[in-house]
Amino acid sequence: MHVLAVLCVLHLCCSAPASSQDWPLDCTPRKTIPYHSDNGRLFRENNVWNYTTMVLREDLGLIVLGTRGVIYALDINNINIKMASVRWDVTDTQQKECTYKGKDQEIDCQNYIRILHKIEDGRMYVCGTNAFHPMCNYMNYTDGQLILQNEQEDGKGKCPFDPFQRFSSAWVEGELYSATSMNFLGSEPVVMRSTPEPIRTDFKTSWLSEPNFIYMDHISESKNSPTGDDDKVYLFFSETAVEYDFYHKLAVSRVARVCKGDMGGQRTLQRKWTSFVKASLECPVLDSQLPYLVQDVFRLCPDDDWTSCVFYAVFTPQMESSDYSAVCAYSMHDIHQVFTEGKFKTPVTVETSFVKWVMFSGDLPSPRPGACIDKGARDMGIKSSLDLPDKTLQFIRDRPLMDQEVQPIDSRPLLVKKGTVFTRIVVASVEALGGASFPVMFIGTETGSVLKAASYTKDNAGETFIIEEVQLFEPSNAIKILRLSKSTGHLFAGSEVGMVQMPLSSCGRYKFCADCVLARDPYCAWDLTSGQCTSLSPALAQADRELIQNLQDGDTSLCPPSDKAKLVNISFVPGSNMKLKCEPISNLAQLIWYKGASDLVPSDKHHFSTDSLMILNASMDDTGTYSCWSEEGIQGHEYRRQEAEYRLTLGTNGGWKDPIAPQAQSSSQGLVGLQVLVVLLSLILGALVAWNLHKGHFPLPCKQGQGQTSTGGSQGDVPCVLEPLHCTEDKTSAPAGNSNNNHTDLANTVSVDGHATEESSI
Template sequence: MSTGTAHHFSFLLNTSDYRILRMDEDHDRMYVGSKDYILSLDLHDINREPLIIHWPVSPQRKTECVLSGKDTNGECGNFIRLIEPWNRTHLYVCGTGAYNPVCTYVNRGRKPMVRRVHLDTCEAQEYVFHLEPGKEDSGKGKCPYDPKLNSVSALINGELYAGVYIDFMGTDSAIFRTLGKNAVMRTDQYNSRWLNDPSFVHVHLIPDSNEKNDDKLYFFFREKSSGMGQSPKSQSRIGRICLNDDGGHCCLVNKWSTFLKARLICSVPGADGIETHFDELRDVYIQPTQDTKNPVIYGVFSVSGSVFKGSAVCVYSMADIRMVFNGPFAHKEGPNYQWVAYTGKIPYPRPGTCPGGTFTPNMKSTKDYPDEVINFMRNHPTMYNAVYPVHRRPLVVRTNVDYEFTTITVDQVTAADGNYEVLFLGTDRGSVQKVIVLPRDDLQTEELVLEEVEVFQVRSQQLYVASPVGVTHLALHRCDVYGEACADCCLARDPYCAWDGNSCSRYSASQKRRSRRQDVKYGNPIRQCRGYNSNTNKNTPETVQYGVEGSSTFLECQARSPHAAIKWHLHRDNSDRRREVRTHNYIYCICKWYRFGIILFRHTGCQ
């Protein structure tokens, strides 16, 4: 189904739960995981028939699952929950396996190029996409049993790191390391100080320095509150581990000895000093920068309680995150076991430090760490201070609306007047909002909703959205909808679009400056659109209408831009003056006709 902006793919398969998307830039493919199926889409021509792998569970396994009482909503299928690139020719894929997780390898290479002798032409290489026979192994610690439970994963140097529930009942949560040559590792089992009924959201490798041994893997999740102060029922977390963590020698054997976590705050301070918290982390996007050690972190949060419905986007810097992880540890003491900052002696090396790194060059393994370091880590995995967003306030806030933000993707766009970051925010009502936030001179910001696209009824300027009901492809820009006037195009303030002299079209930095008109920051068409006069209907058109005395009519004008204002003016007989007719929203007006005409005037400023 296509709406001009969104193209929805149902694939005509008897399946659902299209949740996992994985881009393959080497092969220009996108892989989609659903119930019992893995699909491969051509990014050059998304309308081409996809390559399909059918990977169901055996009838015997499905029967066993149903008999265990786990098929109330069709859970006894093989829900694909992990698609990771193994090498240039294979993927590593895992599914829930009807409450018996299973993994295997998928060949995603190309057939050799062949020559048709009778045509003397070469065929294009055909893609290979099939399961490798006899390669299935257990998915425990890699993929959840229950398809309703969230999991995250990262395959790094042949080792799989996963945040996952690893038991049939869904009670044992862990950050797990499997595959590779090193020992299997996990978080301390059934220790609520480490993980307290978490819901995993995202995982990302972020280097700490130029020393590879300092590399850390960051996990983003939300979990039940551990009772630190007057805390909400749910807390958002950022946790981290060292990639070269081997566990302890006597204590924490085969368990992380560098795991630390901190709270992520996304809140709006009130006039009375009380903060309104958006407690539940829903999604995270890591925006790369030229400095790989310092990406920008965007988080989508919602409200955990039922007092009101709301969501927000907060932005975090790695400098603030590292400062918290280098700060005091949380410690329980006193008669009521209250959380306080630990003020005792910190053992060396500092808990959470990676072996062989900048500060521990002589320690090759965490097994070399003193027992006091390992014991301290086991009892103090939480940092006392919380991580606050940049400027200590959200970038975007939505309250008292009938939807919540659920997902986020950010695109960096080069426009005529600078670089801008465009936010694509998915909502729980099946739409995507395209939002830009502009800085102002008074240290405030201005939020512009460029458009909102209904999705369900990035690469190469394409956005893909996955949901339980299917996959939808969205265009990042629709410049043609902003009308046929220079002013409309400028007022849209869309960094993807500019007036090229004839139409509103995709902005290109390679164009000559005199032939492009764009002003994202201020949206001033008077300054930008000089030379495009109204006689050619390319700037600010006026329409004259006349009526019969005593009658009424409905005057309507559609604004091409969400940031344009439309005004109606009365022009009386024998007068050169116009008087504005003030309506509720400047768009519609019902008016009685007397002995004067009415001129419709489209104002070139913003509302």
């Protein structure tokens, strides 16, 4: 019976659990690609840092990159081709003012580009921290040059002062929506629309309480709306919870929204949002007692209908309460329903001072607080938010928090990973061979790698499968931004030290059919015609080619039989340790070793590792044929492949007699030749000594030191040149050094028959 328990755990880890107790401890990537220059193209320049702001300009064939003090225009197909660049440095005066306020001149008091948006006229809107004095400008790409225009604007409330503070922004029909801090200290958080008469949130902790802004997006809910609804801008963030009584400041994840047409109130909430509502965002990970915090969000809309949109979000634990990260997905329909039909929370005073937030059970004023101006409101004579009654405005001013939480799809995470901190996420909808589309997630980590994972559904059960983990940066460099270009088929990742362009698929990594099919990568299929794992394109799918792809099951039954491993012959010396290498087909595979037809089990003699078998103190009993098989199973389908085969025999260099062994004969001949050479050198040395004595180059008498008595009777005086030969103590220990120092101690150990034993490593 083969040991498949590990394999089963690795497979089930990504499947939908039946209950919270069934949650897996880990989800393992099928392949791990170590850090290598071939993993993608790297762009960085000397003394330039913070490659963390990007905007795709596919209309220009560019990706525009904002760093510390420099903006680059790079070829979108090859980021090593720099099309243009422009510097935006701080002035000496601005830098001095920044340092006077206690900030570091070399780090804080620089201009970090934080905002890059494409705007309607083809220009770009760009903002930088500008030595803790944020500024914004317009930028053109004309005649192969990036040009900053002389239209600088105050960036207060648009761009953060602090280059390392999280924020978010969105450009919506000529207007900038931003979520950041309005002051130098970062103590005045706002969600603002920058218009000639700006609209913003109120400075109340019930609105925003020490928020960490993450993501902002525009949803065109007015399109084909039967109720004449308005567009919305959604914001994802975390903040200190006001509704929990906890001994420590407890953070929670939130989603909030405002109406695009919101103009503020007439008397109440003047120039403030009348539509700002927020709800808690749940991502239940195992049995964690503390809420997980959102770190990044990506919106994917498979259809033209906004109700089909899904928000994918990555979460990490707070206060080091866990070492798991998770991905949760939220339906736009579910979020919309919470805000339009859910109940509100209201603060109540308990024991004169303590405030507790409970569900509001009274009657809601009309129109509904937080709602946009729609056909129903217009029928009541309310044409804009300026016409809203004070009762509605006072209610939403004091009660912006919904009682109901937004739950993820299927009330569970899509993916849970132990020991990895997720930082960013982007998602692509990929059409597979049969025409069905599947979401493929690219998840950045704190250790500079990207996880590629796909979600599949079969028999109403969901499964997320990590196809691979690719190391793009050194582990010390976290991924700070991800951008995806479907038109070019590339992923762009940025960190503090550089930017990497990685292909969305690297099907060439899979060298045989079963490996390609077991990868379950929607981008890849095995081409029986060419005998290669190839990237699946619409043209290839429609061509008259025999292609194999099986995403839900990973069924390899249609693949041709794989070649048998090449037999490797090895001879060994008794007593040596033999290491037989065998690479498994993937991280999800189990290695099984056989000697002849019998499977091997771990013992004092046989030690197993993930990629080898170690045979200790090999003897005659260990001769024979060893084979290594890689076994991998998915959805009940099991695949076996022979990865290595060895034949072990005794060598001719042992302690037994073998007169006809060529190596032994040549060794004896070499020893005789060496003895003859030593005799000749001794005769020459003696002749030289005699000649020097004859010429008087050495004094003839050589007395031993005074007080010493000669042992040996009549030995008397000894010539100086011979004194060391007679007066030196006889040493039998081995010399300290060895002319051949490339061997290990084991290799230099001499056995009783004069032969060295060696450890073989294959």
